[in-house]
Amino acid sequence: MAKLYVNPKVKKGHLNPELQGHFSEHLGRCIYEGIYVGENSDIPNVNGMRTDVVEALKEIHVPVLRWPGGCFADEYHWKDGIGPKEGRKKMINTHWGGVVEDNSFGTHEFMELCRQVGCKTYINGNVGSGTVQEMSEWVEYMTFEGVSPMADLRKKNGHEEAWTVDYFGVGNENWGCGGNMRPEYYGDLYRRYQTYIRNYDREKPVYKIACGANAGDYHWTDKVLETTFDHGRGFMNGLSLHYYTVPGDWGKKGSALEFDEKEYYRTLKATLKMEELIKRHGAIMDQYDPEKKIGMVIDEWGTWYDVEPGTNPGFLYQQNTMRDALVAGINLNLFNKNCDRVKMANIAQMVNVLQSVLLTDGKRMVKTPTWYAFHMYQVHQDAELVESFVETREVGQEEENKVPNLTESVSQSQDGKLHLTLTNLSLDEAEDIESIFADSQVKAVKGTVLTGKMQAHNTFDEPDQVHEEAFSAITVKEDRISFTIPACSVLHLEVELA
Missing domain, CATH: 2.60.40.1180 (Golgi alpha-mannosidase II)
Structure with a gap:
């Protein structure tokens, strides 16, 4: 026994609700069909958001949602997604499936989704192909209450009051799809870009998140912190970390449904590597930030298998089994046990992509085993470890x-x-x-x-x-x-x- x-x-720390955060990207059927069907759809919706999906997300008390990416974030230009929908620019989603992105889901729609779900907002800005001015104006558009060109534009587009941006990521995976940058170069860019993310509402400061490492790239963590910390710590609140559970290799990751007992245990072994990553990246962060004022933000995690047969390989659609529920449970336990450093985590992704909590097919929706794991763990939100x-x-x-x-x-x-x-x-x-x-x-x-x-x-x-x-x-x-x-x-x- x-x-x-x-x-x-003996209390070991506070469990931020954001440890159970989520992630939605313009990828496959996550946003379109999964979350957003438009106001004229025959699928029940409120302002275009699927009613069944919103209600299921409210059941697990989603605390925070990250958007618009992911790799998509560093090719996303926010002004393409505002104003009358018939006038919004269309583009090719070069990262995910080569499909047309019509920008019918943009800033206003994301904020409406978060309002309906009742969660905090995590916006990921464009460093890879965007400018400082573009990022600065987006923050002004969303959060400035007074008279200014961007605030006036927001009002013209139908939203009088400013929104709250709780978290802002300065770029995504800038070591890869976000620009293939060296850590020192990104660190300098971070220092520059974050300067113009203004706190227009002093009572609701934006929590600024720097792009952290891919899995075990400890060099990235060290050099980004070295580059930013010689100027002090006042402008970084969080540092991200991405890690996916892949039972095979990236060329052949394995099936979400057809796997044997060896592959089952291989998957769980890969999941448990998360603890080593938290400890080792955390030790580097301790060298610069021994008081743990900077949060580790694991804003992409989950299983990544080969896509379901017959589906677009760029849509990353996969089924979800008890194996995935255990992956979720392992990770959520690890985030809890390391809450002194880990302050937020976001499963990838919310609907129809990778380790989803929900799957949709037309008017139908199903809760995955991972959804049930989150439903069981929500009791930890805002509790004491x-x-x-x-x-x-x-x-x-x-x-x-x-x-x-x-x-x-x-x-x-x-x-x-x-x-x-x-x-x-x-x-x-x-x-x-x-x-x-x-x-x-x-x-x-x-x-x-x-x-x-x-x-x-x-x-x-x-x-x-x-x-x-x-x-x-x-x-x-x-x-x-x-x-x-x-x-x-x-x-x-x-x-x-x-």
Whole structure:
């Protein structure tokens, strides 16, 4: 029997709701068809936003949404996406599928989407092909309340009041699709561009995010910080990090649905590399920022497989199984456990692209296993991380791809209740667990579980094959509880102390 130790009296840090953030790019059917169908669609919508999608996103309390990219951000010119839609410029989406982008979803539509979902805004600016003036004017257009050319233009386009831009990314993947830059060059550009991201509302300053590294590129992190920090730290609030779970190689990443047990464990092993990346990039950040004033922003993460057969390879459409729910659970636990440095994370992507929480097909919508993982973990939002430790053993078929059978994190919400989230990565072995709560008496426990075969998934014809169920097989005895977590599962327990 594995022991899970919880010390409710020791708080390890605050869990920003933004740790469960999302990402939507002009890529495939994420925005168009997935989120936005237009006001004249026969699919139920409010101001063009799909009602079913918005309601599903509200159910998981999406805290923040990143837009418009991704690689698309550094070829996006915001003025193409404002004003009467019949007059908006059309362009070719060169990064994703070579399709026509009609710019019918732009700044006003994004802000309307965030209003309906009830989430914060994360805008990614164009450094790769854009100018300082363009970026500066976009911020003015969105956030300036007074009299100015851009504020007047916003009002002319139908929005009298300024919006709030909570987060602003200065470029995206500038080491690659955002310009193939060297870190020193990008660091200098960041210093220049961020200067003109004005805080027009001093009570709502924009949180400025610099482009960080791709996976294990520690040189990028070091040199960007070295280049920016010789001028002080006052103009950088966050530094991004991108890491995708790829079970194969980038040439043949593997199928989202057709995989064996070896590939299952290989996927989870690749996911667990996230902890090493957080620690090593965090150690570099500590050299420049020992007080941890700069947040690590993991604004692209998730699984990346080969596209579904018969779909546009540039649309990155993939199915979503219990394997993906476990990837989500592992990552969300890791973000919680490293909340002293990690301040935001954004799964890629929201609808119909990569590790989506939702899939759509015409009027139909389905919640993926990943959606259910987020639904279970939302209890951690705005809570306090509690000290915890679980005993584990290795599982897996290949020595180099063995993984710990369990991952966990524990928080205390504002109402005083403890929330335990656990994943059992073993495909065939349930695990008996005794959880001991230091200097505490347990009053009541309830829970929910998500479990199934590794390839289990939801389809439009069978949308409930994988879903969250009540979990009540829990024994309570004074300062501890005992339960059995099923194989291949994600579990949430709510514990009320006496």
